[in-house]
Amino acid sequence: MAFLSDTLTRVKPSPTIAVTSKAAELKAAGKNVIGLGAGEPDFDTPQNIKDAAKAAIDAGKTKYTAVDGIPELKTAICAKLKRDNGLDYVPAQVSVGTGGKQILYNALMATLNPGDEVIIPAPYWVSYPDMVLLAGGEPVIAEASSQTAYKLTPDQLEAAITPKTKWLIFNSPSNPTGAGYTWDELKALTDVLLRHPHVWVMSDDMYEHLVYDDFKFCTPAQVEPQLYDRTLTVNGVSKAYAMTGWRIGYAAGPQALIKAMGKVQSQSTSNPCSISQWAAVEALNGPQDYIAENNKTFQRRRDLVVSMLNEAPGITCPVPEGAFYVYPTIAGCIGKTSTGGAKITDDEAFATALLEETGVAVVFGAAFGMSPAFRVSYATSDENLTEACTRIQAFCKGLS
Ligand SMILES: Cc1ncc(COP(=O)(O)O)c(C=O)c1O
Numbered sequence: 001m002a003f004l005s006d007t008l009t010r011v012k013p014s015p016t017i018a019v020t021s022k023a024a025e026l027k028a029a030g031k032n033v034i035g036l037g038a039g040e041p042d043f044d045t046p047q048n049i050k051d052a053a054k055a056a057i058d059a060g061k062t063k064y065t066a067v068d069g070i071p072e073l074k075t076a077i078c079a080k081l082k083r084d085n086g087l088d089y090v091p092a093q094v095s096v097g098t099g100g101k102q103i104l105y106n107a108l109m110a111t112l113n114p115g116d117e118v119i120i121p122a123p124y125w126v127s128y129p130d131m132v133l134l135a136g137g138e139p140v141i142a143e144a145s146s147q148t149a150y151k152l153t154p155d156q157l158e159a160a161i162t163p164k165t166k167w168l169i170f171n172s173p174s175n176p177t178g179a180g181y182t183w184d185e186l187k188a189l190t191d192v193l194l195r196h197p198h199v200w201v202m203s204d205d206m207y208e209h210l211v212y213d214d215f216k217f218c219t220p221a222q223v224e225p226q227l228y229d230r231t232l233t234v235n236g237v238s239k240a241y242a243m244t245g246w247r248i249g250y251a252a253g254p255q256a257l258i259k260a261m262g263k264v265q266s267q268s269t270s271n272p273c274s275i276s277q278w279a280a281v282e283a284l285n286g287p288q289d290y291i292a293e294n295n296k297t298f299q300r301r302r303d304l305v306v307s308m309l310n311e312a313p314g315i316t317c318p319v320p321e322g323a324f325y326v327y328p329t330i331a332g333c334i335g336k337t338s339t340g341g342a343k344i345t346d347d348e349a350f351a352t353a354l355l356e357e358t359g360v361a362v363v364f365g366a367a368f369g370m371s372p373a374f375r376v377s378y379a380t381s382d383e384n385l386t387e388a389c390t391r392i393q394a395f396c397k398g399l400s
Contacts, residue, residue, distance in 0.1 A: 023361040035361045036376045046283075049283050068094075068271070095261045097249050100235065102265070118167045119161065122369030125174075126367055174320075180211060182215075205233060209295075230254070247273060300382070304389070309328050314330055316329050347365040
């Protein structure tokens with residue numbers, strides 16, 4: 001009898017671990033390593049949010065709370081969904097968890113039966129396929145093309161749907177590409193879903209507030225109100241409010257689903273941290289002006305990175321609408337040899353040689369389901385970005 005569960009054997013070890021541990025190893029050996037792998041803003045959590053957390057501690061808000069969130073936070077989430085997205089929800093339709101990650105996992109655990117399919121557009125956030133596998137479902141990868149700026153087309157969505165499809169996971173702006181769907185692009189996808197009433201949509205809106213060049217964010221339940229009864233709108237405070245460590249995410253959707261997600265959470269982690277919940281109330285209800293300030297910084301860095309990467313031979317880097325990632329393709333580098341003698345057979349070989357020879361750590365495209373490419377997180381200083389991109393340019397110039 002195997003000791004480890006069969007379910008766990010379906011899950012691949014994280015492909016990003018190899019690069020991350022190699023970067024740590026080189027750093028420990030004294031090499032000047034610049035990490036462009038971080039999935040979190042480099043800004044500090046705003047002071048008003050920290051103060052709310054301190055006040056919560058002093059007021060003794062340090063006990064168990066309702067499993068899926070305090071009423072004050074659920075009310076703040078309903079107000080946010082109305083204010084930002086024009087969506088009407090009541091607190092009983094809201095679930096709060098330990099990060100968006102737990103919310104997505106709860107939703108999949110609460111709904112998937114063996115054989116149920118979940119459509120995941122690629123490039124995708126690394127956790128989606130493995131979460132589906134852990135919950136006993138089957139990930140169905142629908143590859144978006146770099147020709148359509150990594151956005152899924154209606155035909156690609158239509159082709160991926162089968163009678164077994166339970167969910168489409170939709171993520172805009174996207175991790176890893178930063179691609180954001182316009183209202184019309186999203187409407188074309190929701191039109192497809194209207195023709196398939198058995199398919200639900202899980203919209204991961206985590207990067208909603210990180211958008212540039214006047215891009216207007218939109219979400220499926222807003223674009224197509226007829227999908228309201230089969231949409232789970234997922235969001236959180238990690239990215240917009242620089243609160244990754246506080247671990248608060250949430251979702252709004254049909255009450256029966258929200259109740260089922262609460263059941264999963266009640267027998268695993270129970271309530272998310274009480275202090276973090278009070279901090280999240282302040283994040284959502286308090287001043288929002290620093291988001292625009294941070295976005296100015298992110299937009300400047302995006303423009304810097306895109307223009308410098310496009311000067312590197314063999315690299316083509318599209319300009320994304322949001323998040324803090326770019327996803328350059330490296331078709332022109334494959335098949336070449338680096339100055340250090342490494343054969344660039346695929347994007348993993350590219351990322352490994354780049355790290356070993358220049359000390360720049362990026363995540364290779366295969367980890368996100370689309371090659372040959374790599375992901376750069378520009379959530380680091382302008383100085384680091386300029387130095388890293390200069391090294392990438394030199395690396396690419398040295399390929400022969
Ligand atoms: C697309 C996407 N969704 C969800 C999450 C989860 O965020 P958290 O669990 O910090 O709320 C992340 C974090 O990297 C993400 O990139």
